[in-house]
Amino acid sequence: MKKTSALRNTEQSHQIAKEKEDGKEWRRSEEQESGAEDIVTGCPKESDMEVVEGSITLKLPEGSNEVLIKNLYLSADPYMRILMSERESPQSLASYTIGSPLAGYGVAKVVESGHPDFKKEDLVWGIFGWDEYSLSPQHKFFSKSSTLMSHFPTILEFLVCICMPGMTTYAGFFEIGSPKKGDNVFISAASGAVGQLVGQFAKLMGCYVVGSAGSKEKVDLLKNKLGFDDAFNYKEEQDLDAALKRYVSDGIDNFENVGGKTLDAVLQNIRVQGRISVCGMISRYNVDQQEGIKNLIHLLLKEVRMEGFNVSKFYHLYPKFLEFILPHIREGKIMYVEDIAEGLENGPAALVGLFSGRNVGKQVLLVARD
Amino acid sequence: MKKTSALRNTEQSHQIAKEKEDGKEWRRSEEQESGAEDIVTGCPKESDMEVVEGSITLKLPEGSNEVLIKNLYLSADPYMRILMSERESPQSLASYTIGSPLAGYGVAKVVESGHPDFKKEDLVWGIFGWDEYSLSPQHKFFSKSSTLMSHFPTILEFLVCICMPGMTTYAGFFEIGSPKKGDNVFISAASGAVGQLVGQFAKLMGCYVVGSAGSKEKVDLLKNKLGFDDAFNYKEEQDLDAALKRYVSDGIDNFENVGGKTLDAVLQNIRVQGRISVCGMISRYNVDQQEGIKNLIHLLLKEVRMEGFNVSKFYHLYPKFLEFILPHIREGKIMYVEDIAEGLENGPAALVGLFSGRNVGKQVLLVARD
Numbered sequence: 001m002k003k004t005s006a007l008r009n010t011e012q013s014h015q016i017a018k019e020k021e022d023g024k025e026w027r028r029s030e031e032q033e034s035g036a037e038d039i040v041t042g043c044p045k046e047s048d049m050e051v052v053e054g055s056i057t058l059k060l061p062e063g064s065n066e067v068l069i070k071n072l073y074l075s076a077d078p079y080m081r082i083l084m085s086e087r088e089s090p091q092s093l094a095s096y097t098i099g100s101p102l103a104g105y106g107v108a109k110v111v112e113s114g115h116p117d118f119k120k121e122d123l124v125w126g127i128f129g130w131d132e133y134s135l136s137p138q139h140k141f142f143s144k145s146s147t148l149m150s151h152f153p154t155i156l157e158f159l160v161c162i163c164m165p166g167m168t169t170y171a172g173f174f175e176i177g178s179p180k181k182g183d184n185v186f187i188s189a190a191s192g193a194v195g196q197l198v199g200q201f202a203k204l205m206g207c208y209v210v211g212s213a214g215s216k217e218k219v220d221l222l223k224n225k226l227g228f229d230d231a232f233n234y235k236e237e238q239d240l241d242a243a244l245k246r247y248v249s250d251g252i253d254n255f256e257n258v259g260g261k262t263l264d265a266v267l268q269n270i271r272v273q274g275r276i277s278v279c280g281m282i283s284r285y286n287v288d289q290q291e292g293i294k295n296l297i298h299l300l301l302k303e304v305r306m307e308g309f310n311v312s313k314f315y316h317l318y319p320k321f322l323e324f325i326l327p328h329i330r331e332g333k334i335m336y337v338e339d340i341a342e343g344l345e346n347g348p349a350a351l352v353g354l355f356s357g358r359n360v361g362k363q364v365l366l367v368a369r370d
Numbered sequence: 371m372k373k374t375s376a377l378r379n380t381e382q383s384h385q386i387a388k389e390k391e392d393g394k395e396w397r398r399s400e401e402q403e404s405g406a407e408d409i410v411t412g413c414p415k416e417s418d419m420e421v422v423e424g425s426i427t428l429k430l431p432e433g434s435n436e437v438l439i440k441n442l443y444l445s446a447d448p449y450m451r452i453l454m455s456e457r458e459s460p461q462s463l464a465s466y467t468i469g470s471p472l473a474g475y476g477v478a479k480v481v482e483s484g485h486p487d488f489k490k491e492d493l494v495w496g497i498f499g500w501d502e503y504s505l506s507p508q509h510k511f512f513s514k515s516s517t518l519m520s521h522f523p524t525i526l527e528f529l530v531c532i533c534m535p536g537m538t539t540y541a542g543f544f545e546i547g548s549p550k551k552g553d554n555v556f557i558s559a560a561s562g563a564v565g566q567l568v569g570q571f572a573k574l575m576g577c578y579v580v581g582s583a584g585s586k587e588k589v590d591l592l593k594n595k596l597g598f599d600d601a602f603n604y605k606e607e608q609d610l611d612a613a614l615k616r617y618v619s620d621g622i623d624n625f626e627n628v629g630g631k632t633l634d635a636v637l638q639n640i641r642v643q644g645r646i647s648v649c650g651m652i653s654r655y656n657v658d659q660q661e662g663i664k665n666l667i668h669l670l671l672k673e674v675r676m677e678g679f680n681v682s683k684f685y686h687l688y689p690k691f692l693e694f695i696l697p698h699i700r701e702g703k704i705m706y707v708e709d710i711a712e713g714l715e716n717g718p719a720a721l722v723g724l725f726s727g728r729n730v731g732k733q734v735l736l737v738a739r740d
Binding site for chain 2 (some may be wrong): 082259263279280291292297298299300301303304305306308313
């Protein structure tokens with residue numbers, strides 16, 4: 001733990017600092033900075049990150065139009081692994097740089113605002129640094145949360161449902177997956193952030209929904225709480241192709257995926273004109289060399305569409321998404337299961353745990369209750 | 371060479387036989403019939419097929435509404451390999467059965483017709499058995515060719531442009547590939563049946579077009595006759611990724627593919643929101659176990675759509691396709707290079723040659739000149 005500025009990745013934050021309060025942040029460890037192309041290799045380890053203590057002035061300078069926020073909840077998501085390997089960063093997301101805080105979706109509270117659209121105590125959501133306090137230019141906020149928040153019992157439920165997983169699921173399932181009533185939908189990593197919502201959206205649409213997950217607890221959750229038609233523990237299956245033939249005997253129309261061996265088995269079981277929404281490849285994020293996907297020929301044989309997407313391209317559909325989800329939220333038709341780690345110091349373990357499936361439900365990091 | 375019925379795969383043809391004339395057909399060899407799941411394994415060999423001599427009566431029975439045709443040109447295409455492995459047959463195409471003739475696209479002449487839409491001497495195109503004469507129910511014909519034919523200098527050019535390759539290219543490039551003016555289009559197997567047309571369609575659309583092929587002769591053809599902006603011999607490249615970075619330095623938007631290592635290199639070089647039309651995976655047809663595609667993560671990172679298709683699903687666009695292509699044909703803006711094998715007895719070699727790239731241009735089998 002070093003004493004350092006909480007916001008030292010932005011020059012500007014130093015210049016405007018006036019009053020000081022202790023603050024913490026997460027940042028990428030500098031240990032591996034020495035010239036490697038991939039700074040984090042394989043599965044991320046806690047030692048790839050460090051928690052740094054620093055100080056920040058909780059007052060804006062005269063005339064600033066920025067917004068000073070205090071983070072409440074941060075969303076720990078598998079895509080963050082991609083941002084640790086610069087060469088693989090998607091163009092719409094900035095890769096992390098060594099020594100700067102990680103960044104991701106979160107809900108925060110406005111401490112002070114120099115921008116007319118925001119005032120003190122407003123709840124905001126967007127992409128924030130993984131720190132206790134941040135100074136953010138207004139464009140980094142997606143939305144004031146206050147109005148939306150009123151539809152949710154807690155900020156936490158708002159985060160899980162509305163931030164990254166909700167919109168990602170909506171875009172991936174409805175826009176990329178083009179689902180039809182009666183489709184057979186198979187979801188791997190089904191109890192995860194996106195998986196659990198895909199399953200519920202698919203059930204609302206009248207699909208037959210099967211999920212796979214990595215423990216009995218998760219399988220029970222899928223079947224008994226989240227309303228999946230069936231579910232299985234993939235770790236107990238020697239032959240994923242055979243498992244899929246057993247659980248979705250007439251083939252899969254629509255699939256949300258983790259890549260790897262599961263994808264190969266899905267390709268063997270996909271039906272004509274099936275759709276594969278590539279909204280994650282968690283099995284691929286951690287390996288530099290893998291076996292490779294062998295069954296892509298089925299894309300041709302069965303006229304399958306496989307499409308990767310970035311949720312940020314679908315933000316124009318946000319009003320449509322809210323129109324869809326809010327009534328279901330009000331009627332209690334959407335459940336969400338979250339796994340909460342508390343305190344920035346437990347952030348690295350929470351993030352690393354995603355890749356071994358340690359989390360049950362959406363992994364959230366609670367930074368402060370208010 | 372055995373003496374047998376030319377049409378013994380259809381019971382009906384025997385019953386209606388009245389007048390006899392010598393005929394030949396191609397059929398799958400019976401040697402491998404004994405219970406193997408894949409009847410043809412790996413790259414097809416000439417010994418997987420045999421030419422059989424037989425006899426057929428060139429007269430329809432009273433009251434028949436079928437059509438007796440004489441094949442003129444047959445189209446030898448890589449997808450035919452798929453039909454040799456029953457378990458991999460796409461649902462819209464019938465797999466070959468042991469002892470029956472191969473089947474594929476062709477242009478034929480009506481010898482006698484029991485159907486009011488067709489008359490003697492009409493030219494027809496559709497999916498026909500690889501034989502000299504066939505008795506075909508009317509629904510197997512796509513179209514009378516006579517009217518269309520008037521737009522083409524020869525029947526052969528009609529076959530190359532209008533039968534499978536033309537419509538496949540049109541559907542794959544325009545419908546699946548969603549090309550935009552200025553796109554960088556990379557085409558592997560670029561001098562082949564589909565490749566040469568994709569390149570020309572892309573140039574007409576204002577794209578930058580690079581092709582790869584397997585010999586200097588083919589590369590010269592692409593650059594000097596077919597109007598590609600650039601082309602290279604993939605066999606001379608140690609590192610396909612590096613080759614693509616050299617030839618399409620700012621990335622690929624649109625790609626027609628052969629699968630395998632080329633696909634992996636394309637994935638490394640695809641641009642954001644690129645599109646990969648899976649209209650063939652010739653490199654995959656011949657192998658039971660392959661290395662696997664390792665770079666699918668780029669579908670996610672770059673929001674890429676990869677889609678397989680079957681041309682038969684696009685036949686409703688036929689009028690639109692003709693509206694597009696006929697003016698270009700008339701103005702001499704579309705070139706086509708064909709490789710002609712003559713006589714059914716040279717069919718097996720022509721078909722096998724597709725998989726080693728022996729053909730230069732679209733492989734056609736000339737059965738009879740008229």
